[in-house]
Amino acid sequence: MIELYELRQFVTFADVGTLSGAAETLHLSQPALSRNMKKLEDELGVTLFVRKKNKLELNENGKYAMELAKKLLEDADSFAAKTRDFDRRSRTITLGVCAPAPVWRLAPLISNVFPHMTLQTEMDDDRRLLTDLDNNVYQLVATHTEPDAAQYFYKECEKESLMFALPKKHRFARRKSLSFAEMNGENMLLMSDIGFWDFVRTDKMPDSRFLTQSDRFSFNELVQASSLPSFTSNLAEKYAEAPHTRINIPISDDEATVTYYLVCKSEKRRAFSSLFATL
Numbered sequence: 001m002i003e004l005y006e007l008r009q010f011v012t013f014a015d016v017g018t019l020s021g022a023a024e025t026l027h028l029s030q031p032a033l034s035r036n037m038k039k040l041e042d043e044l045g046v047t048l049f050v051r052k053k054n055k056l057e058l059n060e061n062g063k064y065a066m067e068l069a070k071k072l073l074e075d076a077d078s079f080a081a082k083t084r085d086f087d088r089r090s091r092t093i094t095l096g097v098c099a100p101a102p103v104w105r106l107a108p109l110i111s112n113v114f115p116h117m118t119l120q121t122e123m124d125d126d127r128r129l130l131t132d133l134d135n136n137v138y139q140l141v142a143t144h145t146e147p148d149a150a151q152y153f154y155k156e157c158e159k160e161s162l163m164f165a166l167p168k169k170h171r172f173a174r175r176k177s178l179s180f181a182e183m184n185g186e187n188m189l190l191m192s193d194i195g196f197w198d199f200v201r202t203d204k205m206p207d208s209r210f211l212t213q214s215d216r217f218s219f220n221e222l223v224q225a226s227s228l229p230s231f232t233s234n235l236a237e238k239y240a241e242a243p244h245t246r247i248n249i250p251i252s253d254d255e256a257t258v259t260y261y262l263v264c265k266s267e268k269r270r271a272f273s274s275l276f277a278t279l
Helices: 004-016 019-026 030-044 060-090 101-113 126-134 195-204 216-225 234-239
Strands: 049-052 055-058 092-097 118-123 140-143 152-167 188-191 210-213 230-233 246-250 257-265
Touching: 004 019, 004 030, 004 060, 019 030, 055 060, 092 101, 092 126, 101 118, 101 140, 101 152, 101 234, 101 257, 126 140, 126 257, 152 234, 188 216, 188 230, 210 216, 230 234, 230 246
Parallel strands: 092 118, 092 140, 188 210
Antiparallel strands: 049 055, 140 257, 152 230, 152 246, 152 257
């Protein structure tokens, strides 16, 4: 029976080109390596080398066998990783989201419905989320646009309305509502990873300067201490503790309110029926 270590030694010899060099790379004696190469030939029942004085070269059999051995070793090396990955995927629900807020509701629901599964979330735009859902990168996605293809099953899962979180002494703190245009030009605090909501920064408030934070704890500390406005939403109020130093003013623009949809592939509808029933 051919052993993997023999194939590794064979490929090492082919890569290095000499027995002495391969033996040094493998931390073997040259006679031991030579015996193992002869053993490999005997097990295959074919010659693999052209033997010359003080020199060993691959013949055509050897060159062909070397390519096969490399592929076999690649498969062997990936065997453990692929097996672990399969096990992880069989115990993991992958959820793609277009913004942070859907996770606030969906994460506890998924954990309750599938208590023995691990939840893995990533953020992307709607188009790529649906493409990756088609390609089985995700099992579930949360979009802010309603899917229009029969290949999907979906259900509304939440509505989010964006608000300005203003310091109590801000000049607009007594307003009933504000538009993006009215706040354009204000310096503001902002979380860096806000998904599709980034259009507010680039399109609706292009004249504002944003102090961004990637760490949620640091951002919350800044909101508590700073005099700069920030954003919040009805869902942030619902699922997170709101700072007492802020007054939340609804945003009047239509684009400030969105509906989120939980989506799966139609053929997976039964597998996730209990989750959709909770929405």
